[in-house]
Amino acid sequence: MSAPFLHPDPALQGLTVLERGWLSSNNVLLHGDGSGAVLVDSSHALHAGQTLALVRRALRGEPLRQVVNTHLHSDHCGGNASLQRAFGCRLTIPPGQWDAVLAWDEGALSYAATGQHCERFVPDDRLASGEVLAVGGRQWQALAAPGHDPHSLILFDPEHRVVITADALWQRGFGVVFPELEGEPGWDDVARVLDLIESLGARWAIPGHGRPFDDVPAALAVARQRLAAFRADPQRHAHHAMKALIKYHLLEVQQQPLPALLHWFDAGPLYRETWQRAGRPAGSMRDWGDRIVAELAAAGVLALRDGVVYNA
Ligand SMILES: [Zn+2]
Structure with a gap:
């Protein structure tokens, strides 16, 4: 505390x-x-x-x-x-x-x-x-x-x-x-x-x-x-928002197998709407989520080990 x-x-x-x-x-x-x-x-x-x-x-x-x-x-x-x-x-x-x-x-x-x-x-x-x-x-x-x-x-x-x-x-x-x-x-x-x-x-x-x-x-x-x-670049805001909300989710759950996390992302109406408005990047919701998780892991904001995503 x-x-x-x-x-x-x-x-x-x-x-x-x-x-x-x-x-x-x-x-x-x-x-x-x-x-x-x-x-x-x-x-x-x-x-x-x-x-x-x-x-x-x-x-x-x-x-x-x-x-x-x-x-x-x-x-x-x-x-x-x-x-x-x-x-x-x-x-x-x-x-x-x-x-x-x-x-x-x-x-x-x-x-x-x-x-x-x-x-x-x-x-x-x-x-x-x-x-x-x-x-x-x-x-x-x-x-x-x-x-x-x-x-x-x-x-x-x-x-x-x-x-x-x-x-x-x-x-x-x-x-x-x-x-x-x-x-x-x-x-x-x-x-x-x-x-x-x-x-x-x-x-x-x-x-x-x-x-x-x-x-x-x-x-x-x-x-x-x-x-x-x-x-000037609403896509930048959308991308920033998705990163912030995925990180927030990991703060809630602390750790989650990557497929379960991508399922959660795929099932979130706000995330789907954002993906559609952004022109369906990566071709699918799960691939987009996968890409964002990889970016967060590369930045050290999350950790990805053996198919499990951890809050870092
Ligand atoms: Zn608020």
Whole structure:
């Protein structure tokens, strides 16, 4: 377990950032002032036990009153159910997929399309763009941040100029632009959200993955460069996305015989759609998957031994 991110800047006092990895999003604990703490994002279901332990330690006896999800990808809400069981806390989600979550429609959520795992949970209420989340004397503005995910929110505390950016902005880039893989426009949304983040004038950004950072203009410059490259060559984005999602799958399963992995890839609607949109590279889904696995292995991101693929 990594130690919580600590920094003496007063702007970050009353916040505990639990930096996780790529399978699990960061958790941002917003400490309360007697009314209980709020946790932003709950990581992946496979790490739920670790999340509980980290959150319990960081709470130092304070009650956890609420979990808020920036968006509902499996690496951001997989711990919701176990946190609710452990703390009896309220679960709050962005409104866009409310009905899909209540019905646990894995087709409408991203889990069926990506072949990812998320434990079912039942939300209590919604946080919509324009609403305010008040915790511990801070007023967090919820702001729509489509692009990576059409329903995602970011949270901004204007008094302390801290922004929780989820997967809309990392220190070096942003999350896969899923709508573009599905044939829906996404680049303009990404650009608008980067402009929105710039307009906030934040001194600190707490991303969904990676350490908090205070050079927001530098991160915006990197993100805009990356966006321009993807926009100019969407195939490059598609290829990058497939590599990222296959690596993510190996983080989930740790190891898998290559034929089983290629079967999983072949069966994922999002992967098939991306392959078709990319002009059916390699002639077949399995050959394309095989090629991507080989590239990841050559880069040392995965290991391939005796027909078995390992997370590296
Ligand atoms: Zn995401």
